[in-house]
Amino acid sequence: MSIEPQPNxxxxxxxxxxxxxxxxxxxxxxxxxxxxLIIGFTWRHFHPAGAANxxxxxxxxxxxxGMNQPMPVQTKVLTSGDLNVYIEALGSVVPRSSVTxxxxxxxxxxxxxxxxxxxxKKGDLLLQIDxxxxxxxxxxxxxxxxxxxxxxxxxxxxxxxxxxxxxxGSVSQQQVDQQQALVKQYEGTVKSDxxxxxxxxxxxxxxxVTAPVSGRLGLRxxxxxxxxxxxxxxxxxxxxxFQPINVTYSIPEDNVQSVLKQVHNGKTxxxxxLDRAQKNKLDSGVLKSLDNGIDATTGTLKLKAEFANTSExxxxxxxxxxxxxxxxxxxxxxxxxxxxxxxxxxxxxFVVNGDSTxxxxxxxxxxxxxxxxxxxxxxxxxxxVVFDGADKLKDGGKVKVIQPQTGGEAQGAAGGGAHHxxxxxxxx
Numbered sequence: 001m002s003i004e005p006q007p008n009x010x011x012x013x014x015x016x017x018x019x020x021x022x023x024x025x026x027x028x029x030x031x032x033x034x035x036x037l038i039i040g041f042t043w044r045h046f047h048p049a050g051a052a053n054x055x056x057x058x059x060x061x062x063x064x065x066g067m068n069q070p071m072p073v074q075t076k077v078l079t080s081g082d083l084n085v086y087i088e089a090l091g092s093v094v095p096r097s098s099v100t101x102x103x104x105x106x107x108x109x110x111x112x113x114x115x116x117x118x119x120x121k122k123g124d125l126l127l128q129i130d131x132x133x134x135x136x137x138x139x140x141x142x143x144x145x146x147x148x149x150x151x152x153x154x155x156x157x158x159x160x161x162x163x164x165x166x167x168x169g170s171v172s173q174q175q176v177d178q179q180q181a182l183v184k185q186y187e188g189t190v191k192s193d194x195x196x197x198x199x200x201x202x203x204x205x206x207x208x209v210t211a212p213v214s215g216r217l218g219l220r221x222x223x224x225x226x227x228x229x230x231x232x233x234x235x236x237x238x239x240x241x242f243q244p245i246n247v248t249y250s251i252p253e254d255n256v257q258s259v260l261k262q263v264h265n266g267k268t269x270x271x272x273x274l275d276r277a278q279k280n281k282l283d284s285g286v287l288k289s290l291d292n293g294i295d296a297t298t299g300t301l302k303l304k305a306e307f308a309n310t311s312e313x314x315x316x317x318x319x320x321x322x323x324x325x326x327x328x329x330x331x332x333x334x335x336x337x338x339x340x341x342x343x344x345x346x347x348x349x350f351v352v353n354g355d356s357t358x359x360x361x362x363x364x365x366x367x368x369x370x371x372x373x374x375x376x377x378x379x380x381x382x383x384x385v386v387f388d389g390a391d392k393l394k395d396g397g398k399v400k401v402i403q404p405q406t407g408g409e410a411q412g413a414a415g416g417g418a419h420h421x422x423x424x425x426x427x428x
Contacts, residue, residue: 070398073389075352076336080381083332083374084325085367087259091249091273091305091322093314095240099213102235103129103228104206116219120211120239127209127236129228134207138200145193152186159183215241240316245309247273247285249322250300258326259303263290271305273314274321282313282320329367333375339387340365340373349379350386350393352401358386360395 107129114126159179165171218238222228228236251259262269269287274280285307294301305322307314314320339349340363347365350358363378379385384401386393393399 070356070400071389071392072402073350073352073358073386073393073399074404075384075386075401076339077384078333078335078375078379078381080331080333083329083334083367083372084369085258085327085329086369087251087255087324087326089249089251089322089324091247091320093273093316093318093320094246094248095215095242095316096244096246096306097213097215097241098316099215099239100235101126101209101212101237101239102232103127103209103230105129105134105203106229107131107133107207107227109222109224109226109228112220112224114217114220114237116217116237118217119215119242120217121214122211124211125208126211126217127228129207129209131204131207134200134204138197138204141193141196141200145190145197148186148189148193152183152190155179155183155186209236211239213239213241215239242312242314242316243309244285244306245314245316246288247271247305247307247314247320247322248302249305250295250298250302251324253294253299253301255326256294256301259287259290259324262326263287270325271307272323272325273305273307274323276319276321278321283307283309283311287324329374332366333379333381334372335363335365335375335379335385336387337368337371337373339385339390341390350390351379352384352386352399356398356400357396358393358399360393 109127110130111128112126113128114120114124120126159176159182162171162176162179166173166176216239218240220237221234222232222236259269271285271287273282273285275282285305287303288306289304291302303324305324335349341348341350341360346362348360348362351361352358361378364376366374366376368374386399388404389399
């Protein structure tokens with residue numbers, strides 16, 4: 001039995017012709033080209049500066065413009081002059097004297113005769129304590145003294161009579177001796193009474209509390225109506241002496257010898273007190289005293305300077321920056337501190353030669369005064385050194401000396417094109 005093939009059988013479908021290979025490769029090539037174009041367009045659109053820099057860099061490597069050109073720098077011709085040698089330290093302001101006013105006697109405070117913060121002089125009345133109890137005590141002591149003085153007068157008169165009667169034999173010598181001892185007794189009693197009178201009078205004086213020193217008063221610690229005692233711990237008010245005023249500060253023991261040298265030569269060292277930013281000078285004074293020993297813990301010596309403080313810029317317990325002038329060195333080569341370079345072999349500066357080349361010359365530095373540094377060796381007055389642009393220099397490199405920009409030139413550079421701004425930035 002034969003089986004006929006079905007019309008829709010897979011074996012009866014026409015077979016599809018295979019696609020040529022070059023068409024498949026063309027499709028892949030077109031796809032890759034489109035991807036490359038998209039990437040290139042994106043890179044050029046978002047990184048134009050990078051492409052330009054790469055192009056410029058390639059030209060530079062091939063010997064384009066900018067190769068071996070002199071570097072723009074700013075220089076200064078060295079001079080010689082005086083150099084002040086300072087020692088700087090952190091100091092604390094302390095009053096010349098600080099006194100806590102205490103009453104000398106107990107009693108009710110009936111009046112306060114000062115204002116807080118007021119400047120007073122020594123002897124000014126500050127407080128008044130109720131004087132009535134002490135006036136009564138004085139009156140009692142004076143009465144006791146008057147009574148005993150009268151008894152002493154009577155005993156002395158009796159002694160004179162007994163001495164005359166003993167010569168006549170009317171009284172015995174024993175009575176004379178007893179009367180003489182009684183006179184001595186009354187004399188002692190009168191002397192004791194006089195002490196009681198003086199003590200009562202002194203206590204009456206102490207009821208008026210006066211300023212023991214001149215200075216500025218602080219805040220009042222008690223009010224009128226309170227009972228004050230001589231044993232009160234806080235006292236009534238504190239007086240600090242402002243004019244003159246002292247500043248204490250410490251210096252390293254390495255600097256002690258230079259200070260002692262000047263002190264032993266009889267020189268008075270000037271001291272300036274500056275604010276925290278070291279921009280404003282608060283007052284000027286002189287060194288008054290040195291401590292008698294170096295602190296073994298910190299290795300420092302404490303010094304005290306005195307300031308007139310006429311403007312009252314210095315306040316007790318205020319922290320200030322202290323700058324003490326130790327000596328003034330004469331005929332010293334002054335080097336701008338900005339010109340100093342530091343490397344593996346130490347400090348050096350770039351000296352400009354006559355052929356517009358620079359020489360890296362080692363220098364030995366001395367003391368520093370503001371923007372100038374003293375030079376011990378390495379350069380001398382009259383030589384030209386680089387103080388701006390030295391970070392791009394090498395020993396033997398060519399330089400071009402330019403002048404510092406003025407305000408108008410800086411504004412013109414800011415308004416110019418991009419290539420001009422880049423040039424001025426490099427020069428600065």
